[in-house]
Amino acid sequence: MATIDLTTPTETPDSLLGGLPRRVALTLPELQLVAELAGNAPLPFDVTEPQAGSLEGRMGQTRGSADDASYLAAISSLYDPMESLTRRGLLVDGVLDSGAAGAVGLLATPAVAVDLDVRVGEVQAKAWHREAGGAVATLGTVDGIVFELGWFDTQQWPTELSRAAVVPEDVALSVDGRGEIAATAVPGEADLPFDLASVAAEALRAGRTELLPVLIRSYDGRVLDGAGRAIREGEVQSLLTSLYDEARGRMRVLVADVTAGEGAVVGVVSWVLVADGWRALRPSHAHDEPRVQIRRVEPVDLANELAPVLAEVMR
Numbered sequence: 612m613a614t615i616d617l618t619t620p621t622e623t624p625d626s627l628l629g630g631l632p633r634r635v636a637l638t639l640p641e642l643q644l645v646a647e648l649a650g651n652a653p654l655p656f657d658v659t660e661p662q663a664g665s666l667e668g669r670m671g672q673t674r675g676s677a678d679d680a681s682y683l684a685a686i687s688s689l690y691d692p693m694e695s696l697t698r699r700g701l702l703v704d705g706v707l708d709s710g711a712a713g714a715v716g717l718l719a720t721p722a723v724a725v726d727l728d729v730r731v732g733e734v735q736a737k738a739w740h741r742e743a744g745g746a747v748a749t750l751g752t753v754d755g756i757v758f759e760l761g762w763f764d765t766q767q768w769p770t771e772l773s774r775a776a777v778v779p780e781d782v783a784l785s786v787d788g789r790g791e792i793a794a795t796a797v798p799g800e801a802d803l804p805f806d807l808a809s810v811a812a813e814a815l816r817a818g819r820t821e822l823l824p825v826l827i828r829s830y831d832g833r834v835l836d837g838a839g840r841a842i843r844e845g846e847v848q849s850l851l852t853s854l855y856d857e858a859r860g861r862m863r864v865l866v867a868d869v870t871a872g873e874g875a876v877v878g879v880v881s882w883v884l885v886a887d888g889w890r891a892l893r894p895s896h897a898h899d900e901p902r903v904q905i906r907r908v909e910p911v912d913l914a915n916e917l918a919p920v921l922a923e924v925m926r
Contacts, residue, residue, distance in 0.1 A: 746765070864913070864916075866880075892905060
């Protein structure tokens, strides 16, 4: 299998249209019909509907059951998928558009799978990227009703990956009195023991902030800045507190080698969104101690973050 180099700039295409990914928006019924027409290709997610006589049905309406009812009502109000696909030119004389058919087929039979789960504020987006033979197919949604199906060659993959990490325009990060992005106590670079980060997060979640100084003293001199210097105790407490309190969102990316069998996850990339943007949380190991590296990143950096993991899968 050829190696995908996500760090190499994309070559200039022969034509404008030849260099553009193709994307199409599909409602859930349309997507399910496309999958059926593409040889009953399985989709990368399961659709479950509330069952009659469920616990909510016996005990009255809950927030979850109300959301389920709204979701089902939205789905039932959509156009007939056969008519809408025909009207849009994706289905001609009963024959499905070859591009859409190929994309759904690739989603079902990839060599490499990349699953992205992004939550920013109240918005959660899920995307599935599948690669095989130099081609990539993607599927994404924020509501489970409308999906974006896309397909392109691997040279376009870095750009498509960065789209998943772009903060929505209607989600405001912290701003100061001048309307500018506020400063954050989370540094652009830091390196700390994994156990400290984990226990501190639990203490903050439980409201036990008085435990932080004790925890930090037990790891004295082992929290480092970008230059490898020890960070002072007070700054460590600000770092840990801000990393928890400022969190506006998070992103988790799983990479799996599909050829190695189901569940063969070979790498995970985790980012957290703080007051001034994204921070990557990278696992590391030093002196027999598991550690976490914190690095400031931008959406365009996601491809580089994933490159070592994909290289491991595709070598």
